[in-house]
Amino acid sequence: MTPRKVSRVALILVLSLLPALAVGAPQARSGFLIKQVQIRPESGQLVLNAGVELGFNDTVLEALDHGVPLTLVFHIQVRRARAWLWEDSLVDEQWRYTIRYRPLSERYEVHRLPSLNGRDFVTRDAAIRALGELTDQPLIRLDRLDPNEEYELQIKVFLDIEELPLPLRPMAYLKPSWKLSSGWTTWPLKP
Template sequence: MSGGHATRSRRALALSLVFSLLTWAILSSALAGDDFEFRQSQIRLEDGIYYLDATMDSAFSEEALEALNNGVPLTIIIHLQIRRVNAWLWEDSLLDRQMRYAIRYKPLSERYEVYRLPGTSGRGFETREAAIRALGELQNVQLIAQDKLDEEEEYEIQIKVFLDIEELPLPLRPMAYLKPSWKLSSGWSKWPLSP
């Protein structure tokens, strides 16, 4: 009898702990806010192809900046989609692409570098602020051919940016998964795209 009571108590404690952790995770992600934010965008049509230029503000957490200053590269993923306005959830996107960029500090040269992955070299900068600013400049991003769009439909570009925790060194990952200061994301931004 007492063994059954102890088992129920342990289960209740375990469920309570799981519920508390889930509540903490939901609240911390809700309080985090946007860490990457798009300030402006321009979509242009050239030779039958749509291109995107956009500027993004990047607000890395203190922990991420400290890691960067200690030589840990930070990788961001820019997820682009083009979808019909009011498309069903299961409907395929006309475009679904992820672009990966990295920023790193090179202690020997005392310079910061921003580069597109895959790749190991890119543009160098004297200051961290200049490198972060360059990381947020998207230019001449090819989107889709105009003839792939139906003139009778309305479309939108959806874009989201987030820090790729999987690219952090293995010893940093467990902490990055648990701490809200590493869950850096913009949420989805949407802009209309007219055929």
């Protein structure tokens, strides 16, 4: 084969792979981002308000629109600042929320698990915005914190693949479009 033919074959091969690469490319704005955190004392405890931007990609949104419930986990930890790795956290909780589409009523429903009582929304965007807002969540009693010590709040939000319907789980394990997480975000906490 001449060098010119090799170049043509290589060019044809590259051009034939471009559509496949474009399909597998990550989509813009997908992923979770913790935008704001506010902690305030109230009735002898610290209360958390947080805003999370939930950037679901097209694959996950399509599943939601076809009635697949999505479960998000808000993993919350309160630790002493500069704590040793083996030190226990003062708070280590996972708050679970779910969003689902109800085709018969044409509404989206958001609720905190294990409760079955939720809020209904007419649009998907409104439901996703509400899902990303934590409001007046009790965090820790003030008497558990030393006023002379510094603490930090760590938050991570992720889509729980284990809660997907069984037929979807293998695909969710293999495709990066289902692995949505904010990663850990740390905020200072002073009693």
